Amino acid sequence: MTIQPVAPSHLLTVSEYLEIGEIEPGYSELVEGRLLMSPGPAPDHNHAAMEMAFQLRGQLPAEFESLTDMDVDLQLSPPGAPGTVRRPDLVVVPRSARRRVRAEGGVFLASDIRVAVEVLSPGSRRIDHVHKRAEYADAGIAHYWIVDLTEPVSMLACHLAGEFGYADGGAVTGTFSATAPFDVTLDLDALL
Numbered sequence: 001m002t003i004q005p006v007a008p009s010h011l012l013t014v015s016e017y018l019e020i021g022e023i024e025p026g027y028s029e030l031v032e033g034r035l036l037m038s039p040g041p042a043p044d045h046n047h048a049a050m051e052m053a054f055q056l057r058g059q060l061p062a063e064f065e066s067l068t069d070m071d072v073d074l075q076l077s078p079p080g081a082p083g084t085v086r087r088p089d090l091v092v093v094p095r096s097a098r099r100r101v102r103a104e105g106g107v108f109l110a111s112d113i114r115v116a117v118e119v120l121s122p123g124s125r126r127i128d129h130v131h132k133r134a135e136y137a138d139a140g141i142a143h144y145w146i147v148d149l150t151e152p153v154s155m156l157a158c159h160l161a162g163e164f165g166y167a168d169g170g171a172v173t174g175t176f177s178a179t180a181p182f183d184v185t186l187d188l189d190a191l192l
Contacts, residue, residue, distance in 0.1 A: 008035060014073050014083035018107065027069075031131075033082025041089075041121060044149055048119045048191040049089040052147070056092065059184050064114060066092050071107040072116070074139040086132060089147075090117035092181075110139035114181050117145045119191075133158065137165035143181055153188045 008016070011033025020028070020035075029036045049068045056066040070091055074084045085107065097112035116136050118128040128146055136144045137160060144158040144166060152173045158166035159180070176186040 011082035013080055014085055014107075015079070017083065017085055018071075027087060029087050030083055030085040031135075032077075032084055038123075041119075044192060045089070045119050045121055048147055048149055048153075049117070051191050052090055052117060052186065055186050055190070056184065059182070060092065061182055063094055063096075064092055064182070065095050065098065066090055067098070072113060073107050073109050074135055075110045076135065076139060084135060086135065088113075088116040088132075089119045091115065110136075110141055113139075113141045115143040115145060116141050117147060119147045119149065133166055147188075147191060149192055151192065153192050155186070155188055 012020075012030055012035060013033070014030065017028075017030040017035070027038055027040065029038070053066045053068055060066065068090050069087060071085050071087050072091065074086060076084045091108065091113050092115040093108060093112045094114070097108055101108060116132075118124070118132060120128055133144060133146075137158075140160070142160050146156040146158070148154045148156075148171070154171040154173045155176050156168050156171045157176065157178060158168045161167035172188070174188060176184075176188055178184050
């Protein structure tokens with residue numbers, strides 16, 4: 001017998017959301033106190049996130065690491081108010097942030113995130129390009145990369161541009177290279 005979660009009767013705080021724990025099948029996110037359910041990702045989606053993590057591993061400065069599928073409190077509301085927790089497909093964080101989460105509990109904070117990466121899924125194009133782009137910018141995440149697995153594989157690298165949110169130089173195919181927030185070269189074709 002499968003036990004179905006009961007929908008909350010009020011807008012959730014980040015702490016209340018974290019008390020719920022994992023919900024199967026799929027995963028959940030919290031947006032302005034509302035619990036959102038999503039189906040589990042497809043194999044190509046997971047492969048892309050893992051391949052990007054493998055490619056980043058040898059290129060990141062020693063004080064950083066990449067992790068897949070981690071909850072991030074976007075810190076868009078004060079503690080005790082309805083919160084927003086997103087689960088990017090990949091994040092780059094200081095190693096010290098993971099140690100803090102291990103010691104103190106909780107989740108990563110927007111202020112920990114150096115790069116957030118979303119791999120587009122058929123049902124997430126608008127969410128990733130519009131909603132998450134705005135939320136991540138509001139949260140102060142300096143770099144947001146959006147990967148599209150439609151051939152040819154492409155990546156849109158967004159960076160904070162002051163009060164205007166994110167700016168980007170257009171989608172890149174083949175090889176992506178950057179110097180900020182660190183020197184990196186990614187083989188995008190290997191993501192599929």
